Amino acid sequence: MASNEVVVDGEVVHCIGCGAAVQTIDKNMIGYTPESALKKGLENGEVYCQRCFRLRHYNEIAPVSLSDDDFLKLLTKIASTDSLIVYVVDIFDVNGSMIPGLHRFVGDNPVLLVGNKLDVLPASLKKNKVKDWLRQRANAAGIRPIDVELISAKTNFDIDRLLDQIEKYRKGKDVYVVGVTNVGKSTLINSIVRQSTGIKELITTSRFPGTTLDRIDIPLDDGKLLVDTPGIIQPEQMAHHLVGKELKLVTPQKTIKPKVYQLNPEQTLFFGGVARFDYNSGDKKHGFTVYAENNLYIHRTKLVNADAFYASHVGNLLTPPSEENKTNFPPLEMHEFKTTRKSDVVIEGLGWVTVPADVVVSGWAPKGVSVLIRPAMI
Structure with missing residues (x-):
């Protein structure tokens, strides 16, 4: 038992929000609770550490020292x-x-x-x-x-x-x-x-x-x-590369409304600046259905211009990531697929694109985030 843990009636007091042992000594360590807040929490039977209190009431997140x-x-x-x-x-x-x-x-x-x-x-x-x-x-x-x-x-x-x-x-x-x-x-x-x-x-x-x-x-x-x-x-989660309000724009909040994009070969879709989809080659124009957060900005451009467009606009037109976070955001990596049947190209944590048979497509995601293909779910 650590010496700074709060003990009442022989039992260590734990935050009921996150489970951390409560302490009143070090503001930078997990479980910190001001003395006044601890007293009030013990009286009403609901002790929260300062981190959980701020998270519940102000949606603020504080770094913690747990590895x-x-x-x-x-x-x-x-x-x-x-x-x-x-x-x-x-x-x-x-x-x-x-x-x-x-x-x-x-x-x-x-x-x-x-x-x-x-x-x-x-x-x-x-x-x-x-x-x-x-x-x-x-x-x-x-x-x-x-x-x-x-x-x-x-x-x-x-x-x-x-x-x-x-x-x-x-x-x-x-x-x-x-x-x-x-x-x-x-x-x-x-x-x-x-x-x-x-x-x-x-x-x-x-x-x-x-x-x-x-x-x-x-x-x-x-x-x-x-x-x-x-x-x-799990470092491969998309959420680990985003901060604050960025998560809201990528993580679906409500039932997804599918969007259909008619693409010619050598056209690209950007999902904000967090992911990308290329229609590399196929015999004709096709409809591609996107399943992602309804408020995520999707931009269509030509494949030949895509790299330069991303470099110029990530963090402003293509957001998230924000201007402040773009320097910390991992580079996008390409994953290419050739389909033999109707399939979904899944960008983990973001959504998927339903693609027709007999085309070559690429899904791009932050380095470490999985992109995979599966038989179409719909």
């Missing part, structure tokens, strides 16, 4: 438990949501795979198709889930069904909720708590990666625990 290794150490303890693992992924960023070597963290415990953010997918997308695709992606990553559920933690869609499935599969065991940062784990747990107790927004949530800093234990009716674990930092 990737600290996150991993917290998660490796799960393998020795006898529990149900609820593994949350972002339907819109499945590759970026996958935890490399998940089996090392969960051991022999059963895994219930949960696809979150269903609310942003177009209604024309069939749920069973999405479930099958999610299971295939999990299997390819070496994960064999006992079941797959689709939810929207934000809108509470199918939370009741998920609760029933958790109860069915946990068989009286503790439940650990795991996932990479920014997939909506804490939003999901808040929904579960709200459905069960009526308490709103117990756990700090935001669009910023890495909001939960330590495990948060929530008692279940039978004395077992629902545990929110810190999200594993």
